[in-house]
Amino acid sequence: MKKSDTEKFKKLLEEELVLLEKELSGLGIKNPTNPSDWTPKMPEENISPADENEVADTIDDAQINNAIVNDLEVRYNNIKKALQKIEEGNYGKCEINNHPIDEKRLEANPSARTCKEHMNEDLQ
């Protein structure tokens, strides 16, 4: 990949990282000992325990919040990884077979870790 293209993706990734960090800090608490781990905040505890419907709503909210935080966390960590790869000069290569990732795919998702062929593989 050309240096100018790498710079372009780096900028996109950095912008997305800032947005994700903002979203995450509204929904979760960063783990002080592990910066790639976020704990979802519990919803406001301003309900009276006597009202079972509200208790149920709060539990639903907590589960939804949890799912959102997990999803954002995965995206956040993928972006961090992509930025690290840029630093190492490995950006834009499939993590499975080392093939170059299609630039269109990177434009749609600058933190893509695999080529199209391996886009459904589970990665650690």
Ligand SMILES: [Zn+2]
């Ligand atoms: Zn591949």
